[in-house]
Amino acid sequence: xxxxxxxxxxxxxxxxxxxxVLFIAINVLFxxxxxxxxxxxxxxxxxxxxxxxxxxxQPSESYNVTITDLNAMFASHVLAASPKSANEYRVLLIGDSxxxxxxxxxxxxxxxxxxxxxxxxxxxQSMTFYNLGYPVMSLLKDALILERGLDYQPDLVLWLITLxxxxxxxxxYSPLLEKNPSEVLQLIDTxxxxxxxxxxxxxxxxxxxxxxIGQRKPLADWLRFQLYGFLWTATRVDHHIPDEIPERQAxxxxxxxxxxxxxxxxxxxxxxxxVIEATIRLASPTPVILINEPMFISSGLNxxxxxxxxxPRWAYDQYREALANFCQAHSxxxxxxxxxxxxxxxxxxxxxxxxxxxxxTAQWIASALENWFQSR
Amino acid sequence: MSITQILLLVFIAILCGVVRHPxxxxxxxxxxxxxxxxxxxxxxxxxxxxxxxxxxxxxxxLLVWIAIQSNPRRGLQENFSALLxxxxxxxxxxxxxxxxxxxxxxxxxxxxxxxxxxxxxxxxLSTLILSRLALRxxxxxxxxxxxxxxxxxxTPEISILMSKFLRTLQAQDPRFxxxxxxxxxxxxxxxxxxxxILLDIRAGRLxxxxxxxxxxxxxxxxxxxxxxxxxxxxxxxxxNAYPQTQDFIEGMRRxxxxxxxxxxxxDSFALLALSPQNASQILSPTYLWIALxxxxxxxxxxxxxxxxxxxxxxxxxxxxLPENFNAPYLKTSLIHFWNSWHIxxxxxxxxxxxNPLTRKLRSxxxxxxxxxxxxxxxxxxxxxxxxxxTSNFLVWGxxxxxxxxxxxxxxxxxxxxxxxxxxxxxxxxxxxxxFGYVTLGWVWFLMPTFGSSLAVFQKLFGYGL
Numbered sequence: 001x002x003x004x005x006x007x008x009x010x011x012x013x014x015x016x017x018x019x020x021v022l023f024i025a026i027n028v029l030f031x032x033x034x035x036x037x038x039x040x041x042x043x044x045x046x047x048x049x050x051x052x053x054x055x056x057x058q059p060s061e062s063y064n065v066t067i068t069d070l071n072a073m074f075a076s077h078v079l080a081a082s083p084k085s086a087n088e089y090r091v092l093l094i095g096d097s098x099x100x101x102x103x104x105x106x107x108x109x110x111x112x113x114x115x116x117x118x119x120x121x122x123x124x125q126s127m128t129f130y131n132l133g134y135p136v137m138s139l140l141k142d143a144l145i146l147e148r149g150l151d152y153q154p155d156l157v158l159w160l161i162t163l164x165x166x167x168x169x170x171x172x173y174s175p176l177l178e179k180n181p182s183e184v185l186q187l188i189d190t191x192x193x194x195x196x197x198x199x200x201x202x203x204x205x206x207x208x209x210x211x212x213i214g215q216r217k218p219l220a221d222w223l224r225f226q227l228y229g230f231l232w233t234a235t236r237v238d239h240h241i242p243d244e245i246p247e248r249q250a251x252x253x254x255x256x257x258x259x260x261x262x263x264x265x266x267x268x269x270x271x272x273x274x275v276i277e278a279t280i281r282l283a284s285p286t287p288v289i290l291i292n293e294p295m296f297i298s299s300g301l302n303x304x305x306x307x308x309x310x311x312p313r314w315a316y317d318q319y320r321e322a323l324a325n326f327c328q329a330h331s332x333x334x335x336x337x338x339x340x341x342x343x344x345x346x347x348x349x350x351x352x353x354x355x356x357x358x359x360x361t362a363q364w365i366a367s368a369l370e371n372w373f374q375s376r
Numbered sequence: 377m378s379i380t381q382i383l384l385l386v387f388i389a390i391l392c393g394v395v396r397h398p399x400x401x402x403x404x405x406x407x408x409x410x411x412x413x414x415x416x417x418x419x420x421x422x423x424x425x426x427x428x429x430x431x432x433x434x435x436x437x438l439l440v441w442i443a444i445q446s447n448p449r450r451g452l453q454e455n456f457s458a459l460l461x462x463x464x465x466x467x468x469x470x471x472x473x474x475x476x477x478x479x480x481x482x483x484x485x486x487x488x489x490x491x492x493x494x495x496x497x498x499x500x501l502s503t504l505i506l507s508r509l510a511l512r513x514x515x516x517x518x519x520x521x522x523x524x525x526x527x528x529x530x531t532p533e534i535s536i537l538m539s540k541f542l543r544t545l546q547a548q549d550p551r552f553x554x555x556x557x558x559x560x561x562x563x564x565x566x567x568x569x570x571x572x573i574l575l576d577i578r579a580g581r582l583x584x585x586x587x588x589x590x591x592x593x594x595x596x597x598x599x600x601x602x603x604x605x606x607x608x609x610x611x612x613x614x615x616n617a618y619p620q621t622q623d624f625i626e627g628m629r630r631x632x633x634x635x636x637x638x639x640x641x642x643d644s645f646a647l648l649a650l651s652p653q654n655a656s657q658i659l660s661p662t663y664l665w666i667a668l669x670x671x672x673x674x675x676x677x678x679x680x681x682x683x684x685x686x687x688x689x690x691x692x693x694x695x696x697l698p699e700n701f702n703a704p705y706l707k708t709s710l711i712h713f714w715n716s717w718h719i720x721x722x723x724x725x726x727x728x729x730x731n732p733l734t735r736k737l738r739s740x741x742x743x744x745x746x747x748x749x750x751x752x753x754x755x756x757x758x759x760x761x762x763x764x765x766t767s768n769f770l771v772w773g774x775x776x777x778x779x780x781x782x783x784x785x786x787x788x789x790x791x792x793x794x795x796x797x798x799x800x801x802x803x804x805x806x807x808x809x810x811f812g813y814v815t816l817g818w819v820w821f822l823m824p825t826f827g828s829s830l831a832v833f834q835k836l837f838g839y840g841l
Contacts, residue, residue: 009621009625012625061653063654223644224647227644227647227648228647230647230648230663230666230667230670231647231648231654231658231667233663234654234657234658234659234660234663234664234666234667235654235657235658235659235663236659237654237657
């Protein structure tokens with residue numbers, strides 16, 4: 001075609017029309033096929049697998065993006081790098097931001113310290129710990145992640161919990177759960193929790209929402225996340241740790257209520273014990289060990305009323321009692337290490353620990369695991 | 377600029393292209409350029425400065441226009457309507473404080489009374505002072521003033537002092553002063569356009585200019601952010617050149633190419649690119665090299681993308697802006713690279729620094745090598761300092777100045793020595809050397825200090841890990 005034809009308006013109108021038709025066709029095709037593009041990942045192939053699930057407050061400084069596509073999240077994780085070998089004893093750690101390692105580099109998280117302990121499950125199997133913590137406090141979120149994690153054939157699950165993850169009203173409150181409504185519905189159904197946690201009312205995404213245009217934000221996040229794989233591999237940085245970390249609150253309010261619960265009696269029915277029970281059932285025959293995670297115990301203002309920012313003393317004491325009863329009733333292995341770590345080893349919140357505090361927790365868990373293996 | 381702002385820019389450009397009446401078109405062009413300038417100026421920590429900075433730039437434009445009039449008072453009378461449009465635009469934007477019109481300025485403009493009083497005092501005083509000076513003195517004085525402003529803004533230490541002064545003036549804490557408090561949108565380009573007018577008038581290459589031509593030239597909205605620096609005579613000639621269908625098609629094509637380059641290519645490379653932050657974090661030389669090449673591509677696609685959008689939008693109005701890039705990374709010598717990278721800036725320096733200096737040296741008994749080295753080095757040092765008066769930009773300029781000199785001497789040396797190396801191999805080697813040299817030079821450009829740049833160089837070659 002010569003240049004003269006290119007310069008005619010008719011040519012460009014035709015070209016624009018064809019382009020428009022093609023664009024609409026691609027969008028419709030994308031919407032109809034609804035591809036699970038999250039499974040496509042540059043991690044574990046071109047780039048190193050990530051040591052923890054993607055989460056970031058400052059993407060440009062942490063080379064990380066908060067994405068909510070579970071497929072993409074798991075495809076980026078080192079857990080998906082290769083199938084489990086015969087001499088690997090695979091341990092998954094699930095929990096909140098303390099397990100994820102908020103304000104800690106990826107090589108100083110609980111899972112990282114446990115891996116450094118070089119624990120052995122038997123003479124032929126060495127234990128490998130995988131960090132599947134995620135910075136949201138909700139047991140249902142832990143269940144959602146564990147459900148995916150079970151695809152990777154774990155031999156043991158360490159579930160780090162704290163009372164803040166228990167209130168029923170908090171279970172669905174997380175972007176990760178809100179952005180995965182069908183998975184959450186399915187999980188609630190599988191775990192038979194619909195009476196405890198009212199399933200969210202959702203309507204399936206329409207054609208427009210499933211099109212390329214409708215999916216532009218998750219697609220852009222997914223693409224950004226893939227590209228950040230390069231700087232993650234090059235720097236091993238996945239989390240921005242500021243030079244100055246604000247200290248956790250030591251002087252506390254005199255508030256005595258815990259969510260909607262008032263003293264003197266904590267109602268266990270308002271706590272999501274059923275989620276734990278159902279999730280452990282789901283994981284079976286993989287054993288699950290519950291660990292009541294360490295927390296900051298304040299000695300500041302109103303510390304006679306509250307342990308810390310999160311918990312009034314009466315509520316937390318009764319929670320521990322309820323947890324012990326629950327574990328006993330269901331013959332579960334539960335380790336309560338709530339007061340293991342000294343107050344100065346907590347950073348910006350009552351559950352985020354320093355590397356030293358995390359190492360100390362890992363040391364305790366490693367020793368408890370050795371005893372647990374011996375007692376089996 | 378966000379995609380929404382670019383779409384708005386394109387829409388206004390089409391609107392300007394549609395208006396056929398010269399006077400209305402010019403008014404629309406002036407108004408939209410001024411409004412865009414205020415709109416794009418980012419907020420600064422100093423109160424109301426996002427209003428005052430564009431206002432000062434406009435006043436500088438007015439000052440230069442008054443100065444180049446053979447009779448400033450008569451000039452004011454003859455251009456009264458254009459002046460009125462400019463002043464009313466500034467006042468209308470200031471009145472936005474009361475009307476609460478959305479999004480015109482980043483923060484609330486200052487009191488209307490203050491703005492009006494300032495405009496009156498400024499214009500009256502400057503007209504009185506300038507009309508008492510001879511034309512040549514006026515021009516020289518203004519050139520000096522503009523150079524001082526440019527140096528002050530580009531020197532971090534002076535910028536901090538100015539920020540302290542402005543913060544004190546606004547009853548804000550001067551302890552928090554920082555050099556980027558004075559983030560003045562597009563001022564490097566505006567000052568260079570002003571200097572171009574003053575220098576050409578002084579040299580007799582340019583004969584006067586109307587305010588209705590100067591304001592759109594200085595603040596032409598597609599070029600506010602990243603140029604190109606058009607020449608005034610060429611721009612003026614096209615002010616009434618209306619777009620044809622072909623202009624519209626080509627303009628839209630360039631805008632789309634620019635959007636793709638900026639928002640797809642540049643923004644993707646930005647996620648891989650070397651930065652002062654990740655330079656110390658990257659663990660191996662291989663990754664550092666990849667990140668450096670990613671930076672090289674990022675800066676090109678970012679800058680050329682914006683240029684495409686500017687050239688395309690201007691074309692929608694029938695205005696052909698000069699090209700700023702011509703596939704610079706495909707060139708096989710540094711000399712060719714600098715003929716294809718930021719062409720309009722290089723041309724500016726060629727016209728006002730390189731050529732006069734070369735002529736001066738050639739007319740004096742200077743050794744040939746010095747006649748080549750001095751103008752090249754001086755020009756490149758100044759181009760470096762145009763980006764900011766810091767040691768790193770100076771070194772970046774010297775890096776290219778020396779590179780150009782070596783390139784020149786190499787060409788002279790090889791011209792008389794035939795080689796048996798086949799042309800494709802020679803070209804491949806030359807391209808690798810050129811691209812590698814330019815890319816390594818970016819280390820000086822992107823790192824904040826000399827020490828941190830040296831650390832990157834050490835790391836690139838496997839030292840200091």
